[in-house]
Amino acid sequence: MTERIENLPKALADREHPTVGLWNRLEGRPRTADFERALRVEVRDALWLLTRQWQLGEFRGSDAGTPVTAMYSVGMAVPSRFQSALGGSAENLPADRPLEDVAERQALPFAFGPERISYDLRLAIGRRWLKLMSLNPPIRHHRQDFVKLYRIALPSPASDADSPRVAHPEVWSTLQAVAGRRMDGYELYLHIKAGHEAADGIDHVAPPHRTLINELGTRLVSWFDGLIDQPAGNATWDPRRLEHQFSVAAGQPGGSEKVLTAQEYPGGELDWHAFSIDPATQVGGAAAPPAPINRTVFPAPVRYSGMPLPRWWAVEDGKTNFAAVRPDRTDMARLVVLEFALVYSNDWFHLPCDLPAGTLASLRGLAVTDVFGQRLWITPAGAGADNDWQRWSMFTLDTIGSDGVPADTGLFLAPTVPKVADGPVLEEVDLIRDENANMVWGIEQTVRLPTGPGRSGSEVAAEILAQRRRLFPPTPPTAPLAPIAYLAMTSVPGHWIPFIPVHVPGDSRKIQLQRAGVPSEIDTKPVRPRTTLLREGLDAAPQRSYFLNEEEVPQTGTKVTVAYNRTRWCNGRVAVWLSARRGTGRGEGASGLTFDLPADTKPPT
Numbered sequence: 001m002t003e004r005i006e007n008l009p010k011a012l013a014d015r016e017h018p019t020v021g022l023w024n025r026l027e028g029r030p031r032t033a034d035f036e037r038a039l040r041v042e043v044r045d046a047l048w049l050l051t052r053q054w055q056l057g058e059f060r061g062s063d064a065g066t067p068v069t070a071m072y073s074v075g076m077a078v079p080s081r082f083q084s085a086l087g088g089s090a091e092n093l094p095a096d097r098p099l100e101d102v103a104e105r106q107a108l109p110f111a112f113g114p115e116r117i118s119y120d121l122r123l124a125i126g127r128r129w130l131k132l133m134s135l136n137p138p139i140r141h142h143r144q145d146f147v148k149l150y151r152i153a154l155p156s157p158a159s160d161a162d163s164p165r166v167a168h169p170e171v172w173s174t175l176q177a178v179a180g181r182r183m184d185g186y187e188l189y190l191h192i193k194a195g196h197e198a199a200d201g202i203d204h205v206a207p208p209h210r211t212l213i214n215e216l217g218t219r220l221v222s223w224f225d226g227l228i229d230q231p232a233g234n235a236t237w238d239p240r241r242l243e244h245q246f247s248v249a250a251g252q253p254g255g256s257e258k259v260l261t262a263q264e265y266p267g268g269e270l271d272w273h274a275f276s277i278d279p280a281t282q283v284g285g286a287a288a289p290p291a292p293i294n295r296t297v298f299p300a301p302v303r304y305s306g307m308p309l310p311r312w313w314a315v316e317d318g319k320t321n322f323a324a325v326r327p328d329r330t331d332m333a334r335l336v337v338l339e340f341a342l343v344y345s346n347d348w349f350h351l352p353c354d355l356p357a358g359t360l361a362s363l364r365g366l367a368v369t370d371v372f373g374q375r376l377w378i379t380p381a382g383a384g385a386d387n388d389w390q391r392w393s394m395f396t397l398d399t400i401g402s403d404g405v406p407a408d409t410g411l412f413l414a415p416t417v418p419k420v421a422d423g424p425v426l427e428e429v430d431l432i433r434d435e436n437a438n439m440v441w442g443i444e445q446t447v448r449l450p451t452g453p454g455r456s457g458s459e460v461a462a463e464i465l466a467q468r469r470r471l472f473p474p475t476p477p478t479a480p481l482a483p484i485a486y487l488a489m490t491s492v493p494g495h496w497i498p499f500i501p502v503h504v505p506g507d508s509r510k511i512q513l514q515r516a517g518v519p520s521e522i523d524t525k526p527v528r529p530r531t532t533l534l535r536e537g538l539d540a541a542p543q544r545s546y547f548l549n550e551e552e553v554p555q556t557g558t559k560v561t562v563a564y565n566r567t568r569w570c571n572g573r574v575a576v577w578l579s580a581r582r583g584t585g586r587g588e589g590a591s592g593l594t595f596d597l598p599a600d601t602k603p604p605t
Helices: 008-014 046-055 099-104 119-134 137-149 169-178 185-193 207-227 332-342 457-471
Strands: 067-077 079-084 243-251 257-265 293-297 359-370 375-377 411-413 427-434 439-448 454-456 484-489 496-503 511-515 547-549 558-568 574-584 595-600
Touching (some): 099 574, 119 169, 119 207, 185 207
Antiparallel strands (some): 359 375, 439 454, 558 574
C-alpha cells in the first residue's frame, strides 16, 4: 500500500519515511559550452607539484633554456685542382660540369688490337663534316673528295684479320653499305688535332675556299670535343684494382691547400663518403679560398614524421608509428633510434646554412643565445684525435695516416648531381673464382661490336669461331689406332679469359692474378680478350702483361661494366662521358676445364 506524502520537503528533512534511490544513468549538465578553462589543465596546488618534482629529482637536470638566436662563422674552400692518382700533371677542375664527369671519363676506344671499332662515331663525325660543307655552296662540290681521301675500307671475308668485322651479319652488312659512300670522320679529326689543315690532300681548291674549309675544320674539332668528354691527361681507372683513384685540392688561408683523395671509388654515386683527407699528397695551384660566411639565424625545432606533438589533444600523424615497433632487447641500434624519436626529439634544433655545391666548409665558431639570455659557445662533437675510436661524428672526412692527427670536422658538399642517366652496357665482364681449376676467369658477358653497340660475348665468340672454321676447315680425322685417345685438356668457350695465380715479385707468399690464354680450337694461338677491360697492355708497344690484385676477386665475384653516362649540370650544360663501374659479382663458377683425360675414339664415317 502506498502512502501519499503531502509535504515532501518536510518529510525528507525530518526523515519521516525511509527512502531508497534508484538511478539508471547519471549525466553531467555543464553550466557553459566553453571548454577553454578545462583545456588549460590548471595546476591547483603548485606547491605540491614542486614538492613532487623535487622528490623525484627533476630539479637535478642540466638542461639549458631553449635557443633563441645563433651566430656562426663558416670558412669555405672551393676545390679548384684535379689530379689522377695514377700519375700525370694536375689540371684545373672545370666548373661547368659535375665531378662525376671529370672523375670517371675515359678515352674513347676508336681502335684497339686488330679490330677497328666505333664505326658509329667515325660515321657520325664524317656526317657532321659533310653537313657543314653542304651548308656552304662554294665548297659543296668537294664533299666527294673527302669521301675518297678518308674512305672506309671494305673488309675481306678471306682475311683472318677481318674475321671480327665479317663474322657478324649486321656488322658486315653495315660496312658493305658505307664503304666508298661515307667518310671516316675520325681520321680527319686526328689530322686537324695534330696541327694540320683540313684542306690538306684536296687538290684544285681555290685559296678562299681553302680558308673556308680550314675554318670548318676548327668548328668540327670544337663540336666533337664538346660532344663527349675525354680526359686531357691520365684517366683515373686503375685496372689493377678495378676502381677510380683521384684527388682534388682546395686552397686554404695562408697559401696552403687541403687535398681530398678518393682511394676506392667504384663508379656510380659520388659523394662525400668517397673522399679522405690526404696530408701526404700535394697537388699545387689551388685557388685562394673565398671569404667566410658570418650569419645570425633563428634555430627551429627538428620535425619529422611520427614524432610526438607538444600540444594537448593533437592528433599525431599515423603514417609513421614508432609505438608499433617491437624491437628485441638486444637490438641496441633500434632501441637508440626509438628513444631519440619518442623521448629526446624535442631537444634537437637545426640552423639554416646555405652552401653552394662544390664547397669544403669548416665551422669556425657557433654561439647560441637561449631564452635566459645566456650565450653558449658550441664546439664540434667530433673534435679530438682522428684515430680515437670513442670519437663520434657524422658526415665528416677521415684522414689517411691518422696517427696523432687532429680530426677534420669539415663538411664536403661535393659538386655532384643527384641523378645520372646510364646508357646501354657496351662491355660487361664477370670475374669469378673457379676452385676446381684453381684460377680466376674473366667472362666477357657483353662485347662491343665494331659498329658500336654491345652484344652477348658468347654469341660473338661463336660467330668468330664459325668464320675461322670456314677459313681454316678442320682436317678430317684418320682411322683411329686405338679405342682410347689421350686429351691434354678440354676446350673452354672463347669468351672465358683465364687469370692464373702467380707470386708478387720479391715476395714468396703474396699472390697476384696474371692474365693468361687458352689455345683456340682452330690453331694453337691463344684466344685474346675482346673488351677494353681485359685487353690492358695487349695494344701497347711493346705488349705488357696484365696483373690483377687477388683481393679484388672475392668469393662473390666482381662485375665490371662500361657504358655512356649523361647528365645535366646546374648551368644547363649537358655532359656525356664513357666510364667503367665496378659492382658485386654472381658468385663462384666452374668452367669445366680438365686435363689429362682418356676419350673414346670413333672410326670416321
